[in-house]
Amino acid sequence: MELREYVEALRDELVAASAAGDSETRAIAERLVAPLEPAVRLTLLKVLSAAADEISRDLAPGSVDLRLRGMEPSFVVTPPSSDEGLVEAGPDETGDAAGDWPAEALGGAVSGTARINFRPPQAMKDQIEEAASRQGMSVNAWMVRASASALANSKRASRARQQFNGWVR
Secondary structure, eight states: OOOHHHHHHHHHHHHHHHTTSOHHHHHHHHHHHHHHHHHHHHHHHHHHHHHHHHHHHHHTTSEEEEEEETTEEEEEEEOOOGGGOEEEEEEOTTSOEEEEEETTTTTSSOOSOOOOOOOOOHHHHHHHHHHHHHTTOOHHHHHHHHHHHHHHHHHHHHHOOOOOOSOOO
16 A cells, blocks of 8 residues: 555645745745654554454454555455354344354354353443444344454464574573
């Protein structure tokens, strides 16, 4: 993704806005435009990173990462691996659709729903309700999605091996 065109568009808009002022205002605006470029780039990168995080939450257990090569960002989309085929679960007794979840995270085929009691601290419960509301989901559907994502990430992490090379004295 090329950020240059967006930075230049913002620069042009600032210069155009300064044209409404006197010559001193235009001179100040032109001097400020160049030092603003790094701040604008950083702000755009923060926006893109936040967008990638939000998309990743919706794609769980897949993900979208923002990578920086040189001065230009790019997106890397990681769909759920093929061994984590999606299984569609039907609605539970509350009418909430459980959605599509990785078969690996759910332990294979889905056959109905189960009930568990979950007693988080009040502050966590409030955060869960707020997150579910922001995503337009019921708390139950949000918890199923979060649990499936955590299970898939846990399986992936346990498959990854850490290697250390070097000398120890």
